[in-house]
Amino acid sequence: MDNKIRTVIIDDENLARKIVKAYLKNYSDIEIIAECTNGFEGIKVINEQRPDMIFLDIQMPKLTGFEMLELLDKPPVIIFTTAYDQYALKAFEVNAVDYLLKPFSEDRFKEAIDKAILHIGDKTSQKEKIEKIIQHFDDNIEYLERITNKSGSKISIIPIDKVQWIEAQDDYVMIHTPEGKFLKQKTMKYYEDHLNPNDFIRIHRSYIVKLTEIKQIELFEKESYRVILKDGRNLPVSKTGYVKIKEIFN
Amino acid sequence: MNNPLLNKNNFFIYVLIWIIISIFSYLFLTEALDVNWQISLIDTVVFNTIFFGFGLGFWYSAQFISIESNRISQIILKHSIASVAASAIWNISGMILIYLIFPDYKEYHNLLYRILIWRFILGVFFYCFMIFFYYLLIYYSSFQAKVIKETELNLLHQDAELKALKYQINPHFIFNSLNSISSLTLDNPSKAREMIIKLSSFMRSTIVNSELQKTPLSEELKNIQLYLDIEKIRFEDKFHYVRNINPCCLNVQVPHMVLQPLFENAIKYGVYESLDTVIISLTCSCENNYLKMVVENNYDIENPEPRGKQVGLANIRKRLNLIYNQDNLLVTEKKDNFFRAILYIPL
Numbered sequence: 001m002d003n004k005i006r007t008v009i010i011d012d013e014n015l016a017r018k019i020v021k022a023y024l025k026n027y028s029d030i031e032i033i034a035e036c037t038n039g040f041e042g043i044k045v046i047n048e049q050r051p052d053m054i055f056l057d058i059q060m061p062k063l064t065g066f067e068m069l070e071l072l073d074k075p076p077v078i079i080f081t082t083a084y085d086q087y088a089l090k091a092f093e094v095n096a097v098d099y100l101l102k103p104f105s106e107d108r109f110k111e112a113i114d115k116a117i118l119h120i121g122d123k124t125s126q127k128e129k130i131e132k133i134i135q136h137f138d139d140n141i142e143y144l145e146r147i148t149n150k151s152g153s154k155i156s157i158i159p160i161d162k163v164q165w166i167e168a169q170d171d172y173v174m175i176h177t178p179e180g181k182f183l184k185q186k187t188m189k190y191y192e193d194h195l196n197p198n199d200f201i202r203i204h205r206s207y208i209v210k211l212t213e214i215k216q217i218e219l220f221e222k223e224s225y226r227v228i229l230k231d232g233r234n235l236p237v238s239k240t241g242y243v244k245i246k247e248i249f250n
Numbered sequence: 251m252n253n254p255l256l257n258k259n260n261f262f263i264y265v266l267i268w269i270i271i272s273i274f275s276y277l278f279l280t281e282a283l284d285v286n287w288q289i290s291l292i293d294t295v296v297f298n299t300i301f302f303g304f305g306l307g308f309w310y311s312a313q314f315i316s317i318e319s320n321r322i323s324q325i326i327l328k329h330s331i332a333s334v335a336a337s338a339i340w341n342i343s344g345m346i347l348i349y350l351i352f353p354d355y356k357e358y359h360n361l362l363y364r365i366l367i368w369r370f371i372l373g374v375f376f377y378c379f380m381i382f383f384y385y386l387l388i389y390y391s392s393f394q395a396k397v398i399k400e401t402e403l404n405l406l407h408q409d410a411e412l413k414a415l416k417y418q419i420n421p422h423f424i425f426n427s428l429n430s431i432s433s434l435t436l437d438n439p440s441k442a443r444e445m446i447i448k449l450s451s452f453m454r455s456t457i458v459n460s461e462l463q464k465t466p467l468s469e470e471l472k473n474i475q476l477y478l479d480i481e482k483i484r485f486e487d488k489f490h491y492v493r494n495i496n497p498c499c500l501n502v503q504v505p506h507m508v509l510q511p512l513f514e515n516a517i518k519y520g521v522y523e524s525l526d527t528v529i530i531s532l533t534c535s536c537e538n539n540y541l542k543m544v545v546e547n548n549y550d551i552e553n554p555e556p557r558g559k560q561v562g563l564a565n566i567r568k569r570l571n572l573i574y575n576q577d578n579l580l581v582t583e584k585k586d587n588f589f590r591a592i593l594y595i596p597l
Contacts, residue, residue, distance in 0.1 A: 013426070013484055015433035022436050059422070061523045083425035102429035145556060157552075 004031040005117065006049070010042040010065075011057035011081065016102065020055050020081075023109045030113070039063030040155055043071055047153075052120050053077040058088050063148065063157065066137050071150045075130050077119045079112050091136035097129055143196040147175060149182045161199070164213045165229065166191055168206035201248065203227055203241035217245060253309040254387050264305075272298045283365075289358045297344045297369070304340060305380050312384035329381055337373025341366060408572060412463060415569040417507035419456045420514065423480075424449075430484050445483055452476045459506060463573070467534065467541070468500040474509055474532070481517055489521040489547075492531040499534045502541045504595050505573055511562040512545040512591045519559055520547040520589065541595040551587050563591070570595075 007030055011017050017035055024030055033049055036042040038060055046054065056078050058065035066088075069075055080099040082088055092099045098112045119126055147158045158177055167174045172183045173191065192202045202208045213229050217237070220226045225237040227245075237245065255264045272294050279290035315328045345362055352358060427449050434442035455473045471493075478491050513530065521528045533544045563582060570579040574596050583590040 013430070014486070015430045015484065018436065019429070019433045022433075083429060084421040102425050103432040 004029055005053055005120065006031055006033045006051045007053045007055065008032070008034045008036060008042070008045055008049070008051045009055045010036040010039075010060075010068075011055070012037050012060045013057075016057065016081070019103075020109075023106055026106075027113065039065070039068035042068050043150075043155060044153070046072060046076065050074075051076050053079065053116050055079050055081060058082045058085055063155070066134055067148050067157075069130055070134055071148060071155060075127060077116045077126055078130065079116050088137065091133045097133060138190070138194070141194065144191075144194045147184065149175075149184070151182065160195070161210075163200075164210055164231075165235065166208040201241075201244055203245065204236050204238045207235050207241075209235060211248065217249075251313070251388070251391065253306060254391075255306060255309070265302075268298060268302045268305075283361075285361060286357075289355075289361060292348070292352070292358070293361075296347055297340070300344055300347075301340055301373070301376060304336060305376070308336070308377060308380045309384055312381050312388065317385060317389075329378065333374045333377040333381075336377045337370050340373045341370055412569060412572055413460065415565045415572070416460070416463075417456060417510045419453065423514075424453075426484060427480050434483070441483070445480060448476050448480050452480060456507060456510075462506045464503045465506045466500065467495075467502045467504050470504055470507070470509055471495065471500075471532075473507065474513055477510065477513060478530075481521075485517070485521055487527060488524070489517070489528045489530055492529060494531065494533040496535045499536050499541055502536070502595065502597065504541065504543075505569060508566060508569070508593065508595075509543065509545065511566060512593075515559050515562055515591075516545060516547040516589075519553065519556060520549040523553050524548075524550045526550075536597065539597050541597060543593040543595070544590060545593075546588055546590045548587050549589055566593075 007024075009017050009020050009032060011020070021032065021035075024032060030053075033051055034045045036045055040063060042054075042056070045051075054076050056065045056068075058080060059082065060068075065080065069078075078097070080088070080092065080097065081102060081104075082099060083102045089099070091097075098115045100108060100112055144160050146160055147163065149156050149158060158175075162177045162179070164176045164178065166176065166188070168188050169183065172185055173188060174181050174183055188202070188206070188208065191200075191208055195208065199212075200208055200210055209227060209229070213231075215228045215230050217225055217227050220236070224239075225242050225245075227235045227237055229235065254260055275298060276290050276294045279285040279293060280287055285293075311329070311332050315325055315332075317325065320328070345366075348355075348358065348362065427445070431442050431445050431449070434445060452473065455469075455476075475491075482489075509532075516528075516530045520530070528547055528549065530545070530547045533542075533546075535542050563580060567577065567580045570593075571577045576596070579594045579596075581592045581594075583592070
């Protein structure tokens with residue numbers, strides 16, 4: 001390689017970044033182009049400066065490492081760092097992605113760098129791996145407590161209780177909140193599995209509704225029902241959906 | 251189980267009862283049946299002494315025919331046979347003895363035949379009565395044993411529960427702190443040393459004292475100070491700790507590490523997620539027979555209430571309920587952008 005390997009360190013802790021910097025002093029072909037203290041900065045820097053490789057801490061305030069990755073279009077090669085996270089470790093091992101457990105030695109650091117450099121040329125398999133990791137990680141969380149949304153350069157984090165209803169849109173879903181609606185590239189099933197059934201109910205193949213948003217349920221045609229939300233909107237209810245509704249409201 | 255009548259006190263009572271029975275049987279013979287006093291005396295002594303001895307042996311009958319492993323019909327059948335046999339043996343042996351000692355006492359022999367049938371029935375009754383009495387004793391002692399066992403089990407269970415609800419050291423905290431120390435060795439070795447010592451002191455109080463259930467407030471405050479000093483190295487100016495402790499509270503016994511989860515929550519959900527400096531304050535005072543401890547921190551309103559926090563608080567509540575038998579000793583408040591946890595420890 002003629003050019004230096006351009007890298008970004010993303011970690012909310014100053015001391016943690018210091019160690020990575022100190023270890024990197026021994027690599028003359030690696031250049032640190034930026035340091036970020038949170039996921040928002042990270043997205044901005046990655047999109048604008050396109051580094052070859054990043055050191056990414058998983059536990060960060062506001063936006064976790066995984067949430068940040070979800071919002072990236074073209075992720076670079078990633079070396080994950082974490083103090084302790086059972087779920088993450090499983091995801092990494094299953095997908096053969098390298099990670100560093102804090103505190104890590106210089107030798108371990110070198111191993112990770114060597115592996116990462118091999119992947120720098122290979123962007124597609126990297127993206128696939130990242131997607132698999134995120135999937136694996138997603139599968140293991142219990143119930144969602146927030147949803148991230150990126151529109152242009154603005155990233156917002158929406159607490160789950162702001163979500164009013166969710167609608168299927170081909171390969172995507174549309175999330176409706178009082179502030180507006182936005183698309184997420186996930187399936188209805190994903191949300192059905194990861195939303196607390198005490199708060200949300202899937203009333204139809206294409207609709208998930210927050211229970212407290214339901215104003216009333218009324219008989220529509222001969223044997224089909226529909227739900228009327230607080231804002232007046234009507235949503236159809238399937239047969240199985242109706243069974244679920246009956247159970248809850250009785 | 252040994253025959254309970256054989257223990258000193260009970261044996262004495264048993265003897266006493268037989269003496270009373272003997273007096274009654276002597277009076278019955280002389281007054282009601284008009285028998286002369288010599289015969290009455292001999293009769294009373296011989297027959298009551300024999301039955302006195304038999305009575306002690308009936309214990310084995312009661313033990314042998316246990317209530318648990320036999321149906322009622324079987325029990326009644328077996329004891330019916332036994333009572334008849336016992337009474338028969340009693341009467342026969344009594345009569346043989348009389349014949350041997352007084353072979354010519356015809357008047358007495360006639361009496362014996364006359365009252366034989368009644369004495370036989372009496373023997374059956376005595377047997378049943380003693381068996382009933384023995385069953386009562388067996389039941390009572392096994393009942394007592396069960397109560398003791400249950401109390402022991404309850405204590406063991408409570409012990410285990412208390413241990414499980416106690417603060418478990420947080421791996422995140424350990425590894426993040428070790429990583430910070432590793433970093434400090436690069437350009438601030440003395441600070442690294444200081445942090446290692448503080449971390450080991452902290453671990454000593456959690457890991458080594460896992461059996462301990464109560465400590466004085468002064469010790470608890472030392473642990474909190476250690477914990478926050480360690481976190482200060484990671485978070486630097488992101489938080490400040492303010493204490494307001496009434497000195498009279500310092501000796502109060504509190505559950506070991508009861509405050510720790512509250513401060514961890516303040517760091518995890520207050521300091522960690524916030525962009526501005528967070529003030530964590532602790533106020534301790536004694537009022538109305540309770541030690542009142544308030545842990546308060548400001549936080550970023552935009553952060554949704556995380557589920558993990560509720561679990562930590564629920565554990566504290568449960569632990570306090572187990573120790574003090576009150577389920578209202580932890581109160582939480584959220585006002586403006588302040589989160590407040592109030593602990594009440596009975597004095």
